[in-house]
Amino acid sequence: MSDQDLVVETVRDILAAHEPFVLTPSRPWDGALWTALAEAGLTGVGLPEEAGGSGGELADAVAVVATLAAGAAAVPVAEQLLVAGPALVTAGLDLPDPAEPLSFAIADGVTAEPSDDGDGPGAFVLQGVSADVAWSGVARRVAVLVQGPPRIGGSVLVLVDAARVAAAPGTNLAGEPTGSLDLDGVSAPGALLTEAQAAVLRARFALARAVQISAALQQVLAWTVQYAGEREQFGRPLGRFQAIQMELAEMAGEVTAVAAIVDAAVQALGRGDDVVLAAAAAKVRAGAAVEVVARLAHQVHGAIGFTQEHKLHHLTRRLWSWRDEAGSELHWSRVLGAGLLAAGPDALWPTLTRVV
Amino acid sequence: MSTPSLTLAPAPPSEAAEQVRAEVRRFLAEELAAGSFTTHVDTWLSGVDPAFSRKLGERGWLGMTWPSRYGGHERTAMERYAVTEELLAAGAPVAAHWIADRQSGPNLLRYGTEAQKATILPRIAAGECYIVIGMSEPDSGSDLASIRTRAARNGDGDWVVNGAKIWTSNAHASHYAITLVRTSPADPSNRHAGLSQLLIDLSTPGITVNPIRILDGGHHFNEVVFTDVVVPADMLLGTEGDGWHQVTAELAFERSGPERFLSTYPLLAEFARRVADSGDPAGVAVLGRLSARLLALRQLSLRIAAALDRGELPNLAAALVKDVGTTFEADVIDEIRRVVEVPASLDSPDPLGRALAEAQLHAPGYTLRGGTNEILRGIVARGLGLR
Ligand SMILES: Cc1cc2nc3c(=O)[nH]c(=O)nc-3n(C[C@H](O)[C@H](O)[C@H](O)COP(=O)(O)OP(=O)(O)OC[C@H]3O[C@@H](n4cnc5c(N)ncnc54)[C@H](O)[C@@H]3O)c2cc1C
Numbered sequence: 001m002s003d004q005d006l007v008v009e010t011v012r013d014i015l016a017a018h019e020p021f022v023l024t025p026s027r028p029w030d031g032a033l034w035t036a037l038a039e040a041g042l043t044g045v046g047l048p049e050e051a052g053g054s055g056g057e058l059a060d061a062v063a064v065v066a067t068l069a070a071g072a073a074a075v076p077v078a079e080q081l082l083v084a085g086p087a088l089v090t091a092g093l094d095l096p097d098p099a100e101p102l103s104f105a106i107a108d109g110v111t112a113e114p115s116d117d118g119d120g121p122g123a124f125v126l127q128g129v130s131a132d133v134a135w136s137g138v139a140r141r142v143a144v145l146v147q148g149p150p151r152i153g154g155s156v157l158v159l160v161d162a163a164r165v166a167a168a169p170g171t172n173l174a175g176e177p178t179g180s181l182d183l184d185g186v187s188a189p190g191a192l193l194t195e196a197q198a199a200v201l202r203a204r205f206a207l208a209r210a211v212q213i214s215a216a217l218q219q220v221l222a223w224t225v226q227y228a229g230e231r232e233q234f235g236r237p238l239g240r241f242q243a244i245q246m247e248l249a250e251m252a253g254e255v256t257a258v259a260a261i262v263d264a265a266v267q268a269l270g271r272g273d274d275v276v277l278a279a280a281a282a283k284v285r286a287g288a289a290v291e292v293v294a295r296l297a298h299q300v301h302g303a304i305g306f307t308q309e310h311k312l313h314h315l316t317r318r319l320w321s322w323r324d325e326a327g328s329e330l331h332w333s334r335v336l337g338a339g340l341l342a343a344g345p346d347a348l349w350p351t352l353t354r355v356v
Numbered sequence: 357m358s359t360p361s362l363t364l365a366p367a368p369p370s371e372a373a374e375q376v377r378a379e380v381r382r383f384l385a386e387e388l389a390a391g392s393f394t395t396h397v398d399t400w401l402s403g404v405d406p407a408f409s410r411k412l413g414e415r416g417w418l419g420m421t422w423p424s425r426y427g428g429h430e431r432t433a434m435e436r437y438a439v440t441e442e443l444l445a446a447g448a449p450v451a452a453h454w455i456a457d458r459q460s461g462p463n464l465l466r467y468g469t470e471a472q473k474a475t476i477l478p479r480i481a482a483g484e485c486y487i488v489i490g491m492s493e494p495d496s497g498s499d500l501a502s503i504r505t506r507a508a509r510n511g512d513g514d515w516v517v518n519g520a521k522i523w524t525s526n527a528h529a530s531h532y533a534i535t536l537v538r539t540s541p542a543d544p545s546n547r548h549a550g551l552s553q554l555l556i557d558l559s560t561p562g563i564t565v566n567p568i569r570i571l572d573g574g575h576h577f578n579e580v581v582f583t584d585v586v587v588p589a590d591m592l593l594g595t596e597g598d599g600w601h602q603v604t605a606e607l608a609f610e611r612s613g614p615e616r617f618l619s620t621y622p623l624l625a626e627f628a629r630r631v632a633d634s635g636d637p638a639g640v641a642v643l644g645r646l647s648a649r650l651l652a653l654r655q656l657s658l659r660i661a662a663a664l665d666r667g668e669l670p671n672l673a674a675a676l677v678k679d680v681g682t683t684f685e686a687d688v689i690d691e692i693r694r695v696v697e698v699p700a701s702l703d704s705p706d707p708l709g710r711a712l713a714e715a716q717l718h719a720p721g722y723t724l725r726g727g728t729n730e731i732l733r734g735i736v737a738r739g740l741g742l743r
Contacts, residue, residue, distance in 0.1 A: 218363075225740050239742035248740055249733030253680040256673060259363045260659060261652035267366055284648035330641055337631070337644030345632035348625050349445045353377070355651055 003056070004063040010040060011067040020072035020314040023175030029138045030074040034101060037068075043077065044098030047085045051095040058270045065208065066215035072314035074176065076135040079104040082208035084143035087201050091157050091191035092121050096141050103139035103162075104205060105130050106326075110146040110183050112156040112190055124158055124190040126183040134325065136167050136179035144183070145201055148192060155198035158190035172321035174314070203279035205326040207265055210279070213286040213322050214262040216315045217255045217293050223312065224248060224297045231302075238300065247296045254289035261285050264356040278356045280336040287323035287332075294319050364673055367655075367662035370434040376417075377438040383415065384446045395447035397714040398619040401576050401721065403449030404529050406483070412443075412450075413483025418457045422465060427478030437661040441614040441654075447622035451526060451576070456480045458613065460487035460534055463606045464555075467594030472555060476532070490521040490535035490556070490580060491603065497523075498731050500536070501547040501600065505582065507537040507554060515539075515554060515587040517562075520579060525725075527565050527578040533558055535582075536599050551599030555591045562586070572702060572717035610726050612660040612674035617653040617681030619722055620688040623711040624650070627692045630708050638695045646684075646691055653681050672739035675732045682722040682729060689715045 018033040037043050046061025047053025061081040068077050084104040088095050096102055107130035115123045130144050142162050148154040165186055170179035193201065225248055228239035238244045262285075265278035294316040298305050305312040323329060340351050387393055393408060412418050420436040422428025440458075443450050461480050464473055479485035496503045505519025517537060527533060533556045540550030558565070562585035568577040594602045624646060631639035657677050663670045689712065698704075700712035723729045737743050 225742070228742065239737070239740075242734070245737035245742050246730065246733045248742065249676075249679065249736035252736050252740060253676045256676050257649070257652040257656055257680050260655035261648070263363060263366060264651075264655045278651075280644065281648040281651040284645055285652045288645070288649065329645070333641040333644030333648070334637065335644065336647055337640035337642070340643060340647055341628060341632045341640070345629040348628040349621075350381070352647060352651065352654075353441075356655060 004059055007042075007045065007056075007060050007063045008067050011037070011042060011064055012071075014040060014042070015068070015071040015073060018071075018073070020074070020311065022308055023074055023171070025169060025171075028074075028171075028175070028177045029076075029101075029135065033073055034075045037075065037077070038099040041098075043080060043101075044085075046081050047095060047098060048089060051089050053085065053089075053095065053098055058266070062211055062266050065211055069212035069215040069318075070219035070315075072216075072311075072318060076101045076103045076139050078208040078212050079134055079139070079205075082211065083201070083205045086204070087145075087157055088143055088159060090197075091193065093143075093157065093159055093189055093191055096159070100140040101135065101138055103133065103135040103142045105133040105136075105142055105144045105181070106202060106205065107131070107144050107146050107183070110144065111149070112146045112158060113149050115187060121189065121191040123187055124156055126158060126160075126186045126188060128184065129180050129182050131180045132170075132178050132325070133167075133181050135177050136162070136181055137169065137177050142181065144181075145193075145198060146183075146190075152192065154195055155193045156190045157193055157201070158188040160186060160188045172318075172325070174317035174321050176318070176321065178321075178325075199276050200274070202327065203276040204269070206283040206332060207262075207269065207275065207279035209322045209326040210258075210262045210282040210286040211266065213290060213319060214255075214258045214282075216319055216322075217258055217286070217289055220293055220297045220312070220315050220319070221248075221251050221255045223315075224251065224300050228300055244300060247300055251293050251296050254292045258282075258286045258289045261356070268356050277336055277339045280332040280339065281355060283327065283332045284329050284336060287329040290319045290323045364656070364659035364663060364670065367434065367658040370432065370438075372432065373434040373438040376431075376435050377442055379415075380417065380439050380442040383411075384442060384448060387411075387448075388446070393449050395622050395625075396449075397447065397622050397711055398718045398721075399447050400444065400450050400454045400615050400619065401525060401718065401725075402451060402574055403447075404451045404526060404576075405449035406452050406486075406529075408449045409453040409483035409486075411483070412453070413481060418453055418483050419461055419477065419481030422461060422477060422481065426465070426473055427481035429481075433661040433665040434658070437614065437658060441618065444614055444618040445621050445625070452486050452529060453480065453483050454615075455489060455525065456485060456487040456530075458615075459489070459606055459610050460532075463534065463553075463602070464593070466605070467553075467602055468555075469590065471590065472593070476555075485532070486526065486530035487532045487534060488524050488527045488530045488558075490524055490527075490533040492521060492523045494520060494522050494579075498728055500603070501551070502542075503536055503538060503551070505535070505537045507539050507552065507587065509589075510586070513589045515589065515592070517554065517556065517582040517585040517587055520581045522577075522579045523568070524565075524578045524580045525576055527558065527580050528567060528575070531558060532556060533580060534593060536603055539596055539599075548600035550597060551603075552596045553593040553599045553602050554587050555593050556582075556585065556587050557591075560585050560587065570718070571720070572714065607727060611678040611732075612657055612670075614654070614657055616678045616726075617650060617657070617684050619682075619718070620685045620715045621650075623692065623708075623715045624688055626708045626711045627696070630696060630698075636695065642691050642695050646688055649684050649687075653677065653684060657681070672736060675735040675739070678726060679729050679732045679736065685722045686719045689719060 044054035110128035112124040
């Protein structure tokens with residue numbers, strides 16, 4: 001059994017005691033699940049022990065995130081393990097205790113001014129509102145990527161103490177919190193990032209969502225195949241009808257293509273390659289598959305899948321949301337398209353073969 | 357019911373593959389500069405150029421994975437992958453040898469007699485011997501088990517073949533047809549029994565090859581009619597009665613390569629040039645979207661090549677690549693059309709208009725050849741445990 005298999009099994013055991021539920025403003029996340037994961041050290045997987053994490057490889061962190069995504073777990077684990085946590089460590093900022101939920105946001109409208117020398121990690125005063133903050137109101141701290149001071153340029157990664165910031169509520173299609181944080185006048189520790197570092201961080205966020213999407217797509221396919229084998233109409237299981245077989249096979253094609261590119265991008269990230277275009281491709285491809293897979297999964301499930309009682313929506317609603325988060329398909333299509341043309345129009349093929 | 361895992365192990369980066377990729381790139385740039393070929397869409401159907409095929413043979417880029425005693429080069433599937441991919445991306449004329457190198461050679465290696473292998477494989481590897489697939493018949497397309505071309509033994513033990521094959525790509529410019537024939541009467545209780553494969557020399561008396569033109573007027577397809585054609589006994593391929601099994605194994609080879617998503621790549625490359633000139637943001641986004649799909653397919657296909665190197669047979673994934681890949685090939689046309697105002701025409705002075713025309717007029721073939729997408733999805737459904 002590989003390390004990742006072990007991690008997956010541990011996460012599954014914990015998940016087994018936590019059924020997904022309909023998120024509401026009064027119950028916006030699964031705090032009990034989070035506590036169980038934290039107690040098992042799973043909220044620090046892939047983060048270095050010197051920084052207070054649990055150690056382990058990127059692949060372990062990805063395995064945790066994927067398993068929880070497939071289980072429709074309402075916890076900010078992708079943000080913590082794959083985006084905010086590694087970003088804080090890389091930027092030399094203090095990693096909060098992994099037992100406390102940490103999230104990540106990109107706020108292009110927020111600016112940061114150093115309140116000390118501004119050289120390396122230091123204190124910054126922020127101005128503006130950060131919209132679309134995943135797990136706002138739930139995460140104790142949020143790492144926010146904001147604009148650097150005009151005379152310096154670049155970006156700044158700040159670590160905001162969310163408990164001391166005014167928040168406006170908001171939710172995505174799955175009911176996951178995505179409110180805004182009013183950062184006007186807030187002071188926070190932060191570090192300057194170059195444009196390239198900021199681009200990689202944005203890409204990491206997109207790839208984290210793509211990892212979640214890929215895992216959820218695989219689960220939706222498995223549920224749908226299983227359902228088609230059990231549900232009978234006209235005296236036989238749905239899966240015996242050729243029209244349904246075509247739909248399931250189409251879903252399988254999408255799911256498999258996404259798994260290949262997402263896995264390849266994760267491997268590239270693990271090797272330390274420049275991962276911006278690979279992450280862009282993974283996010284765009286994953287988003288495109290959501291269209292097909294969610295539509296067909298609901299079609300095959302019939303009316304029961306359209307109800308809150310049935311589990312299907314826990315993943316399809318998340319899929320519809322995740323594809324728009326961390327940069328939409330349009331955004332990443334443009335990044336990928338422009339990146340592929342950067343070396344000149346005649347170099348498209350050599351560039352493509354280097355992406356992953 | 358359990359769903360098979362759809363995650364394939366990653367393809368380890370191969371230095372040897374990258375090296376041969378660079379060599380092929382250099383070769384193609386020189387050939388293009390010398391005007392020995394011009395880039396076209398879907399050249400693995402339409403780009404018949406024996407001189408070009410021989411050049412590839414001279415450089416060791418055919419029969420790459422075969423044993424050296426049969427003229428092969430004992431290289432990995434990943435190295436071969438890099439070569440085929442580079443040729444397709446450049447739109448190079450590879451149709452003459454394509455089927456022989458991809459599928460007939462491996463088929464012969466697996467099932468051929470020593471004499472068959474010794475005489476034919478080195479010639480394929482040299483780019484001098486071309487073989488066609490004689491499977492489809494006028495009344496048997498998707499339902500291949502219903503073929504009626506029959507072969508019966510004569511007094512000398514040789515085979516006498518009667519019947520007709522259709523859609524036979526490149527039969528007019530090839531040397532052999534690996535032909536699926538019925539060697540025992542149809543058995544309704546076992547539709548797959550009684551079929552065999554014969555290696556038929558296309559110059560044998562009694563064979564007529566009639567051209568069939570495709571939508572752009574090109575002659576790639578044929579009808580091949582067999583009238584009392586005598587095929588020597590030693591030209592049976594594999595085992596009598598085992599034809600169905602042999603054909604299915606052969607099709608698995610056929611389905612997962614880069615030709616299943618790169619047939620319209622030259623159009624995408626031309627579109628990229630246009631977008632680079634115009635800077636049109638909608639075009640940039642379409643280029644990105646299509647490239648994301650291409651990159652995912654490439655990963656999948658590379659992983660299958662790596663699995664083949666490890667001796668695995670990832671049939672489900674191979675069927676998926678062909679389904680998703682050939683859909684993509686046609687979508688390239690539609691997506692590009694939506695963001696450029698260029699009339700598609702084979703005689704357009706604009707290379708983008710020409711590429712659009714070639715791609716569109718070839719499009720109906722992508723999702724048909726090698727088994728239709730509906731049939732492939734049936735295979736996938738079986739893999740998912742639904743049938
Ligand atoms: C470019 C090109 C090159 C080719 N080259 C060769 C070659 O070299 N050698 C060779 O032998 N053949 C070749 N073919 C033939 C090809 O393999 C057949 O076209 C293919 O197998 C489909 O058969 P058909 O055209 O008779 O269509 P049909 O089998 O008549 O099918 C027509 C439609 O019905 C659908 N259909 C049929 N049965 C089912 C089913 N059970 N369930 C659901 N849908 C079904 C099909 O998917 C298709 O959409 C080539 C075809 C093309 C387009």
